[in-house]
Amino acid sequence: MAERKTTWKSVRDRVRDDILAGRFKPGDRLPRDADLAETLNCARSTVQRAMQDLVDSGLIERRRKGGTHVRREPIARATLDIRVTRLEIExxxxxxxxxxxxxxxxxxxxxxxxxxxxxxxRPLLRADALHLADGRPYILEERWICTQTTPEISQVDLTWISANEWLIKNKPYSRYELRLYAQKANASTARQMEIKRGDALFVIERATFEDERPITLVKSFTQPGYQLVATT
Amino acid sequence: MAERKTTWKSVRDRVRDDILAGRFKPGDRLPRDADLAETLNCARSTVQRAMQDLVDSGLIERRRKGGTHVRREPIARATLDIRVTRLEIExxxxxxxxxxxxxxxxxxxxxxxxxxxxxxxRPLLRADALHLADGRPYILEERWICTQTTPEISQVDLTWISANEWLIKNKPYSRYELRLYAQKANASTARQMEIKRGDALFVIERATFEDERPITLVKSFTQPGYQLVATT
DNA sequence: ATTGCTATTATGTCGCTACATAATAAGTCA
DNA sequence: TGACTTATTATGTAGCGACATAATAGCAAT
Structure with a gap:
C-alpha cells in the first residue's frame, strides 16, 4: 500500500507539473526545500536533486537565501548530439x-x-576534405588546425585518415564552441559537393580548445536536406 | 594541512583528464566507484555523482555489474538555449x-x-507572423496550431499578441522536438522578409507536445546571417 | 544439456546528518 | 548616521549507511 517511494525524479516531475499547470507562475517563489520535503515526506537531499535538475533544464532559478523562483523568461533548452561523420553515415x-x-x-x-x-x-594548417556516403558527397569540411598547439599533425598522413578522427583520438579538447547557420554554396563548394551554385547549405562550425588554447576550427558544409535533430 | 576537500566536480575533472590524456582509452574499463573513492579518499556517493555527470556529457558509459567504460565512439554533446524571440531581440x-x-x-x-x-x-489553425528588430524583419514564423488540443486559441486576438508568447504562458508543453536545417527563400518568404529570392535561410523548426498530444509546430525562418551558438 | 534458482558484483537511489556559503537582515558601537 | 559585526535563512556540498536493481556467473535438478 501507500506509494512505493519518492524518487527525486518524481519530485521533479511533480514540481514541473505544478509550474506548467500554472499553479506557480513565472516569478513566483516556490516553497523551501525543507518544507517541500516535509509535505512530500522525503529528505531534503531528494528535493535538492530534483530542483537542481529543474535549474539545469532552465525552468527555475535558485539563490541562496533568496529561495527558488520560477524563471520569468522561459528558455527552451535542447541537447544536440554530434557524432563523428563516419559513424553517422555507417x-x-x-x-x-x-x-x-x-x-x-x-x-x-x-x-x-x-x-x-x-x-x-599566424599561418595555420588548412585541410579540406570530403566525407562520402555511398560514394556521394555528404559533408565537405574546411578545417584549420593550430600547428602551434598540435605540431604532431604534420607527421600524419591525412590522405587516408580524416583529420577529425585523428584529432579525436590524439588531441582531446576540454571545451568547444558550436555555431550553426545557413550559407549559399559558392562555385567551388558547389562543384566539390556536386550541387548547384546558390543551394542553401546547413553549416556546422566547431572550434575546439584545450584549456583555452585553440586546437582546430572546422566548418562542415552539409548536403542540402541535411537536418540536425534534438529532443528534450 | 592535507587538501581542503574533494568535491564531486574535482573527481569528475580528474577522471575526465585521465581519459582525455589517454591514460584510459576508448573501451577501457575504469576502476569501480568504491576503489576510486578509496584512492581519492572520498565517499562513493561523491564518485557516483561525478560519474553520472560524465555519463550525461557523453564521455563514459556505465552498466550495473558491467562497470564503467570509456565510450568507444565519442560524441560531442552541446546544449542549445532557445529564447523567446522578443527577448532575444530586446x-x-x-x-x-x-x-x-x-x-x-x-x-x-x-x-x-x-x-x-x-x-x-484534419484542419489546423495556421498563423504566420513576423518578428521585427528595429523595424526590420528578423524572424518569419509559420505556425500550425492544433485546435483540438488548444481550442482556447480561437478566442485570442493574435493580431497583437504573438502566438508564441500566448502559448508559452497558457499552454505548457512537456516535450518538444527541434529540427535545424537550411532552406532557400521562396518568392513569398523573400518578399515578407525583404530579402532576395534564393537566399539561404537558417530554419528552426519546433514541434511541441503535451504528453504526446501535439500542440503546435512552428518553422522559424531567420534572417540571413543568423547564427545559433552553443557552448559546452 | 536445458532450465531455474541463487549468489555475486557494481551501479542506482534515498535517507539522514553536518557543515559550507551566499545573501540579507538586524544589531552595535563610535 | 555610517561602518562594521553578527545572526538568520535557504541553498550547496559532502559523508556515511542502507537497500534496490540489473547483469552476470555458478550451481543444481531434471
Whole structure:
C-alpha cells in the first residue's frame, strides 16, 4: 500500500507539473526545500536533486537565501548530439568514404583567427576534405588546425585518415564552441559537393580548445536536406 | 594541512583528464566507484555523482555489474538555449516588433501532420507572423496550431499578441522536438522578409507536445546571417 | 544439456546528518 | 548616521549507511 517511494525524479516531475499547470507562475517563489520535503515526506537531499535538475533544464532559478523562483523568461533548452561523420553515415547503413581535397599551410582570414581566439596573425594548417556516403558527397569540411598547439599533425598522413578522427583520438579538447547557420554554396563548394551554385547549405562550425588554447576550427558544409535533430 | 576537500566536480575533472590524456582509452574499463573513492579518499556517493555527470556529457558509459567504460565512439554533446524571440531581440538592445501576417484554418501538408504525429488528416489553425528588430524583419514564423488540443486559441486576438508568447504562458508543453536545417527563400518568404529570392535561410523548426498530444509546430525562418551558438 | 534458482558484483537511489556559503537582515558601537 | 559585526535563512556540498536493481556467473535438478 501507500506509494512505493519518492524518487527525486518524481519530485521533479511533480514540481514541473505544478509550474506548467500554472499553479506557480513565472516569478513566483516556490516553497523551501525543507518544507517541500516535509509535505512530500522525503529528505531534503531528494528535493535538492530534483530542483537542481529543474535549474539545469532552465525552468527555475535558485539563490541562496533568496529561495527558488520560477524563471520569468522561459528558455527552451535542447541537447544536440554530434557524432563523428563516419559513424553517422555507417550507422544509417551507408558506406563511408573519405577524400582529402587539399592540405596546405595558409594565412587564415581574420574571422577564423577571431573564433579561435588568436590575436597575432599566424599561418595555420588548412585541410579540406570530403566525407562520402555511398560514394556521394555528404559533408565537405574546411578545417584549420593550430600547428602551434598540435605540431604532431604534420607527421600524419591525412590522405587516408580524416583529420577529425585523428584529432579525436590524439588531441582531446576540454571545451568547444558550436555555431550553426545557413550559407549559399559558392562555385567551388558547389562543384566539390556536386550541387548547384546558390543551394542553401546547413553549416556546422566547431572550434575546439584545450584549456583555452585553440586546437582546430572546422566548418562542415552539409548536403542540402541535411537536418540536425534534438529532443528534450 | 592535507587538501581542503574533494568535491564531486574535482573527481569528475580528474577522471575526465585521465581519459582525455589517454591514460584510459576508448573501451577501457575504469576502476569501480568504491576503489576510486578509496584512492581519492572520498565517499562513493561523491564518485557516483561525478560519474553520472560524465555519463550525461557523453564521455563514459556505465552498466550495473558491467562497470564503467570509456565510450568507444565519442560524441560531442552541446546544449542549445532557445529564447523567446522578443527577448532575444530586446536583450540585444534592439526594439521588438510583431506583426501578424495571416490567420486561417487550413489543411496542413502531410509533412506537418507527420511531425506532429497526427494520423487522421484534419484542419489546423495556421498563423504566420513576423518578428521585427528595429523595424526590420528578423524572424518569419509559420505556425500550425492544433485546435483540438488548444481550442482556447480561437478566442485570442493574435493580431497583437504573438502566438508564441500566448502559448508559452497558457499552454505548457512537456516535450518538444527541434529540427535545424537550411532552406532557400521562396518568392513569398523573400518578399515578407525583404530579402532576395534564393537566399539561404537558417530554419528552426519546433514541434511541441503535451504528453504526446501535439500542440503546435512552428518553422522559424531567420534572417540571413543568423547564427545559433552553443557552448559546452 | 536445458532450465531455474541463487549468489555475486557494481551501479542506482534515498535517507539522514553536518557543515559550507551566499545573501540579507538586524544589531552595535563610535 | 555610517561602518562594521553578527545572526538568520535557504541553498550547496559532502559523508556515511542502507537497500534496490540489473547483469552476470555458478550451481543444481531434471
Amino acid at each position: 550507422q544509417s547503413g551507408r558506406e563511408y568514404g573519405y577524400q582529402l581535397i587539399s592540405l596546405e599551410e595558409a594565412a587564415p582570414p581574420a574571422s577564423v583567427l577571431a573564433k579561435l581566439g588568436i590575436t597575432a596573425p | 536583450q540585444s538592445g534592439r526594439e521588438y516588433g510583431y506583426q501578424l501576417i495571416s490567420l486561417e484554418e487550413a489543411a496542413p501538408p502531410a509533412s506537418v501532420l507527420a511531425k506532429l504525429g497526427i494520423t487522421a488528416p
